[in-house]
Amino acid sequence: MLWRHHHPDITVDDPRYRQVALLYAFILIMALYFGVIGTLNLVLFGDEAIALFDFAGFACTLGIYAYTRRTAQFRRASWAAVLTLIGVLAGFTWLARGASYSLLWITVLPPIAFFLLGVRAGSWVTGLFFTFVMVFLAVVEPNWHQVHLSQGALLNFAEVMTAHWFLFRHYEISRTEAYQQLKESAAIDRLTGLWNRMRLDEALADTLALARRTGRGTAVLLADVDHFKQINDVHGHLMGDDVLREIARILQRGIRHTDRVGRWGGEEFLVLCPDTDAEGARILAEKVRAAVAAGDYPAGVAVTVSVGVAAARGDLDADQFLQIADRQLYRAKAGGRDCVMVEQSDGATVKP
Template sequence: MKYWRKYHPTIGTDDPRYHQVSLIYSVLLIMLIYFGLIGLLNITLFDAADIAIYDFSGFVLAAAIYFYVSRGGNFKVAGWIVTLTLVFVLLAFIHLAEGRNYSLLWVTILPPIAFFLLGPTAGTWVTGLVFAYCGWFLYKLLGLGVPGNLSLGALFNFVEVATAQVFLFRYYERSRREAYEQLQKTSTTDPLTGIFNRLHIDNSLKSLLASSKRDLKPTSILLLDVDHFKRINDEYGHIAGDKVLVAIGSVMKETTREGDLVGRWGGEEFLIICPDTDGDKAANIANRIVERLNKQPLLDDINATVSIGIATASGRDKKDTVETLLQTADKNLYKAKADGRNTVVASYDDIALTSAHSTT
């Protein structure tokens, strides 16, 4: 487990910010160790108090950024601060060294950090401007005759390497982000219906229920089952049955609200998570789905209806768990089936209430 997770317990390995935050903390720790150690060496061994002041200033700045991030600071802002601090450190070091001892090589560590923290576009601008400045600085040193075997060939080599790095890291970061987004979509999406899969819906329910208790707000779930789905498969074939599931998934997406999570629970069962939603609002959503399916055939002459069981966590009862919530919804779903299907059953304070529609 990453040590910084104690500051950000809600950021899991499946969170797109995970690796970015990890890099921010890694860079900050390296800066703290580097500035602290080099500052001490400049005072004790090299008698360079002026450079030591610069080192300790960097140490204080890195510590301030660390404090800001660990106390819940905006990660995007933190990424910019870390990158610009690194730029300041690198350019200050290059100026202090006056380009000697291959000090310009240090600027090559900027592209991977800038592109990863800022993204392809901002990373290109920041890296391009810093490299352009370093190229100009190197050109000025050549005119001043600064020692260190600097030559026009060295300038050309630096420009060529800097240009290659900008393009390579830009391409790499863009490809990495596209691959990550595709992987995220594949890992959270049901391949048939295009809605969330059970793994994602399970994880989301755990997270939202925890937030519900913390914020004292209700969370409702709707457990849906397609009525007589076996009969649809037997009469029209499994391909038609798959199309029915896809169509029902689309109806649920169109009928629910923007913040609701719609997922395939398994087979012909679906689960909808409704954050900040009490039982009455959840029942309204469920009834809209039932009414929508009753209005017209899903596919050609194929009619399909659903039975829905609803359960609500108040956000104030510590006994509410994912398991108890699902058990209640499942119990109400079975009651909806027993009541004739094409029906909504919701529990309010352990009392099951039924909203009946025409049965099939």
């Protein structure tokens, strides 16, 4: 797709990808349509007034394309594209005066408005424009001499527009909900129900970016189940899965409402703690460690965790931050396990 050369930061995984692709496709189709139809109206039909509206739409569309390329303001560009279409449709409705089934073009608005603007804005824009068209037809149509729309024709037109409004609104709501469910399921670890590593990576990057702007502290707790391989070997992998699920429940109950927890991989869990200094992170880590050790596990299995803690104020990137936590986790393992080790981004360690 050509537009990706202008916005290389928008990848397939970006939530904006679909909307941006649709926006550019719509802009190019509009430009082609307005240019071709305007030329036909001018050359074949000699209708200069309608051709003028088409060429105005063509010029506006090119302007929207250039603006979108330069600024990447996709929301504003979407509004500009929809309003341009509404302007051309309104002008065409007035000038064509219902001739040659011209009112059929009104029905192209709902899919475009809903897809580009979303459910809420699309509903309002489409509903208001349809209402305007019906009022316009009721007031002005009796004065049209070339075409006279019967009461039945007007009623049918109103019914079709209403059906379009409901159908496309329902479709967009269903599509949005399905996308949200897919996005959420892709971010969840199926065994524990916690965030998976992909979602944790995103949250960590966002939290560190916020910490850089505000100068507030941020901490991560990297917890690893001690002797987990032995649990699997002695009690079986199903028992190991039960242990991981129980630890996940303990972590969810033990963290604060502002913290985020996920399964980092294997028997490792990561807790993301915004607005938290080294001492606060240490206290939370000790609470987590004690809660895991006191957990109620099947068959009387004894479970402990070692926790490595990193604390910073946004002066590190995610990889550096995690390296500190991993280093402290290694120290906790080497120090006898079932303990907490903490390090600040300046290299200072915090005593247990």
